[in-house]
Amino acid sequence: VAITGLGVISPIGNSIEALFSSLSAGKSGIRALPEPLSRSSQCSIGAVVDLPSRDDLPKMRLLDRVSQLTLVAASQAVADARIDFAAEDRDRCGVAVGTGMGGAKTTDEGYYTLYWERSDRIAPFTVIRAMTNAAGASLGLEYALCGPNLTYSTACSSSAVSLGEAAGKIRTGDVDVMLAGGSEAPLTAGVLRAWDAMRTLAQVDDNEPFASCRPFAATRSGLVLGEGAAFLVLESWEHALRRGASIHAELIGYGLTTDIEHITRPTVAGQAKAMRSALRSAGCAPDEIDYINAHGTATVQNDLVETLAIKEVFGEHAGGLPVSSTKSTHGHLLGAAGALEFTICVGCLERGWIPPTMHLNAPDPACDLDYVAEGARSVTSLRVAMSNSFAFGGTNAVLIARRYER
Amino acid sequence: MLVDEFKLPAARLVPEAKLEDLGVDSLNQIDLIFKLEDRFNLKIKDDARKLVTIQDVVGYIDELVAQQQTRSDQPGAPSA
Numbered sequence: 001v002a003i004t005g006l007g008v009i010s011p012i013g014n015s016i017e018a019l020f021s022s023l024s025a026g027k028s029g030i031r032a033l034p035e036p037l038s039r040s041s042q043c044s045i046g047a048v049v050d051l052p053s054r055d056d057l058p059k060m061r062l063l064d065r066v067s068q069l070t071l072v073a074a075s076q077a078v079a080d081a082r083i084d085f086a087a088e089d090r091d092r093c094g095v096a097v098g099t100g101m102g103g104a105k106t107t108d109e110g111y112y113t114l115y116w117e118r119s120d121r122i123a124p125f126t127v128i129r130a131m132t133n134a135a136g137a138s139l140g141l142e143y144a145l146c147g148p149n150l151t152y153s154t155a156c157s158s159s160a161v162s163l164g165e166a167a168g169k170i171r172t173g174d175v176d177v178m179l180a181g182g183s184e185a186p187l188t189a190g191v192l193r194a195w196d197a198m199r200t201l202a203q204v205d206d207n208e209p210f211a212s213c214r215p216f217a218a219t220r221s222g223l224v225l226g227e228g229a230a231f232l233v234l235e236s237w238e239h240a241l242r243r244g245a246s247i248h249a250e251l252i253g254y255g256l257t258t259d260i261e262h263i264t265r266p267t268v269a270g271q272a273k274a275m276r277s278a279l280r281s282a283g284c285a286p287d288e289i290d291y292i293n294a295h296g297t298a299t300v301q302n303d304l305v306e307t308l309a310i311k312e313v314f315g316e317h318a319g320g321l322p323v324s325s326t327k328s329t330h331g332h333l334l335g336a337a338g339a340l341e342f343t344i345c346v347g348c349l350e351r352g353w354i355p356p357t358m359h360l361n362a363p364d365p366a367c368d369l370d371y372v373a374e375g376a377r378s379v380t381s382l383r384v385a386m387s388n389s390f391a392f393g394g395t396n397a398v399l400i401a402r403r404y405e406r
Numbered sequence: 407m408l409v410d411e412f413k414l415p416a417a418r419l420v421p422e423a424k425l426e427d428l429g430v431d432s433l434n435q436i437d438l439i440f441k442l443e444d445r446f447n448l449k450i451k452d453d454a455r456k457l458v459t460i461q462d463v464v465g466y467i468d469e470l471v472a473q474q475q476t477r478s479d480q481p482g483a484p485s486a
Binding site: 124 | 413429434436437439440444
């Protein structure tokens with residue numbers, strides 16, 4: 001499956017160029033949340049996107065922030081792919097979106113009206129703004145795509161699943177093109193408070209708030225919620241060649257497994273199985289993987305379990321295998337995380353360097369892989385990259401991309 | 407309201423202009439009705455007559471406001 005278009009709206013840049021410039025500099029998008037959001041939970045920080053909501057535009061009036069971010073990121077991907085859907089068989093073009101919380105802001109506002117203002121004046125667009133498939137629907141309408149329009153909600157692996165499943169539809173020949181990715185807009189009082197109540201959010205570093213998310217560090221204390229969207233244009237190899245598309249990279253592997261022991265606690269076995277399954281579907285030996293973009297949430301549990309799972313799958317190769325968590329700078333985009341991090345993998349394959357795990361000054365002795373803590377690293381031989389996404393609910397999704405040899 | 411909330415150019419908002427032609431389709435009309443209810447403190451029933459043009463909307467709101475006025479003018483009517 002060919003990757004021919006990339007688009008991103010993220011806490012560290014609202015274009016692919018801006019994203020990679022931030023990644024190479026290790027620049028963090030984590031900062032104090034605006035008032036009054038900052039007072040809604042113990043965690044007063046978030047990874048915020050610099051893109052005002054555009055409820056003033058007629059097209060955007062019907063859309064929650066999660067759908068607005070979707071439209072903007074996807075428009076970049078479509079422009080980048082130089083695909084003219086008017087010239088395509090629209091029945092063979094589809095949409096796949098991953099989102100964990102859907103139209104959370106709209107839901108929050110509805111509850112506010114109902115329970116706080118004690119009013120029955122719930123806005124008439126509440127249903128169509130808040131429904132989980134609203135972002136996907138907005139894309140289908142925007143580009144008039146009549147093929148499958150699918151929404152996957154598997155918490156933090158949602159958009160890794162949407163990309164993997166979209167690629168599957170292309171592989172089986174059901175469709176030619178899929179506009180696939182994920183979006184999340186969780187920075188609302190209700191969502192922040194709920195994650196805080198789970199005790200999964202990071203302690204704020206008062207001196208350096210931007211460094212509060214510290215994956216694999218001994219001092220890691222949890223994740224930082226972020227918002228954003230990432231979309232890719234995926235198409236069959238023949239289709240991409242036929243229309244003379246410029247190819248970024250190839251999506252070659254997808255592994256999907258489920259942990260059955262516990263709703264939140266990850267397992268080494270489940271994660272390892274997902275990575276092995278992705279390797280199998282890619283036809284890759286473990287030592288062919290040159291880089292892993294880790295799930296690396298900076299929770300105590302995840303980072304240790306993921307480290308052990310990587311060691312189990314890669315054996316001796318694990319020692320020399322660079323693994324980094326870019327969540328240290330862009331935060332945890334939940335349902336959009338997988339698509340953003342896979343996009344980062346694709347961009348790294350094209351550029352020949354690996355982004356760092358930032359704020360890893362005090363490594364956890366139990367987390368002993370090469371986390372690229374020193375800063376962005378040039379790896380000119382970079383050929384195959386893996387992106388891990390693991391979720392509450394137990395859905396482990398792993399994607400593999402290969403550099404396109406022109 | 408059509409200028410502020412729906413971003414329509416004032417020049418096109420002549421009485422005989424049809425809402426559909428202005429891009430205010432049936433879905434957006436639900437939102438328009440919701441906002442009119444808030445603005446004029448009215449309750450517009452689901453069986454409201456078909457509002458096609460701007461004049462239809464203005465006329466209907468005038469009527470409802472007048473009815474409300476009459477009701478509250480009647481002796482013994484509960485005060486707001």
